[in-house]
Amino acid sequence: MNRSENSDYSVYEGLFIQNYESLCSFIYSYVPDIDAAKDIVQDTFVALWQNKDKYQLTNTLLYAIAKNKAIDYIRANHQTKILKGVPVDIFTDLLQTNQDEESDLREITEEIWKYVETLPPQCKRIFILSRFSNLKNKEIAEQLEISVKAVEKQITKALSSIRTFLLEKGMFLLIILISTFLR
Structure with missing residues (x-):
């Protein structure tokens, strides 16, 4: 890594340490599977890192990416035991309402x-x-x-x-x- 990449890495590492637990709680409130929530949070940070040159780093961006990853997870797994028989649109509407609040x-x-x-x-x-x-x-x-x-x-x-x-x-x-x- 060059000096710039090392600096970016330090910033993202700090962001991860500072936000990991609260982000897991945020996702867990929508996806009541702790392992899935942790995976979604990890995917969020990977996506953030992969697109670091495209966006300005903010907590709002971090939570928006996490919310979208949660929606993707819900859509992909809507037939699981957790969501069985409940239309996936209800969950995505709830996510959007909560995001507005x-x-x-x-x-x-x-x-x-x-x-x-x-x-x-x-x-x-x-x-x-x-x-x-x-x-x-x-x-x-x-x-x-x-x-x-x-x-x-x-x-x-x-x-x-x-x-x-x-x-x-x-x-x-x-x-x-x-x-x-x-x-």
């Missing part, structure tokens, strides 16, 4: 992250370290050389501010409704 949730998430960009610098930094980097309050406090209480206060401030923003935009109830109906 996930798209709405993605849009709301994007709105939240845009709002996070407007938070005061220290509050924003702590919130991102907490939610995006998944650091514990103690780890954030050590990294920023502040107290754990200060970290907790900034996270509370950020969450309160985000909650107010969502209420003002009429999105708070929408988030609750969507999360209730998503698997």
